[in-house]
Amino acid sequence: MASQQQQAGGPMSQPGLQQQQLSQQQDFDPVHRFKMLIPQLKESLQNLMKIASLNLAHNTSIDNGIKSSDASVQRFDKSLEEFYALCDQLELCLRLAYECLSQSIDSAKHSPNLVPTATKPDTVQTESMSYAQYLGMIKSQISCAKDIHNALLECSKKIAGKGQPQGIM
DSSP: OHHHHHHHHHHHHHHHHHHHHHHHHHHHOHHHHHHHHHHHHHHHHHHHHHHHHHHHHHHHHHHTTSSOTTSOOOOHHHHHHHHHHHHHHHHHHHHHHHHHHHHHHHHHHHSOSBOOOOSSTTOOOTTBOOHHHHHHHHHHHHHHHHHHHHHHHHHHHHHHHHHSOOOOO
16 A cells, blocks of 8 residues: 555656756756846845835924934845845846856867757768767867866976975086
8 A cells, every 4th residue: 555655646746846857957057047036136225225215205394393313214225235135146146147158169169169969860960070080189188188187297397496406416
């Protein structure tokens, strides 16, 4: 009986699991996160302006002697802090999106042609390279990285060698 309930619950929980995974993927997408934060920012700004106007009206009435300072008012600094926190989150989303775009542009610049991913031979992509060309490009990139590595090692050895005193003969 319990195994039947587990089996029955298994397929029912799959859409929920897939929905949760999709939600998590969208949370990592900086553009989607930015779009989700914009309405919150608008609401926070409206709340901030409302509290500011209420506090200004309250302080004006106190200054004019109409009211005493006993009445409680909402805290402007907390709403301002909430607004700034949302602005910081938006800034981080925009920076992350910019970094992703920069990496994509660099990737397209240094490896402009893709290896064909089609499984059918009749659907060849127009701007793609063969696998052999791709391997050649990767080998040249590895060779260049090794040359840079060796140059840096040689330079560090020379620097380390100059720091040591020479023996007197």
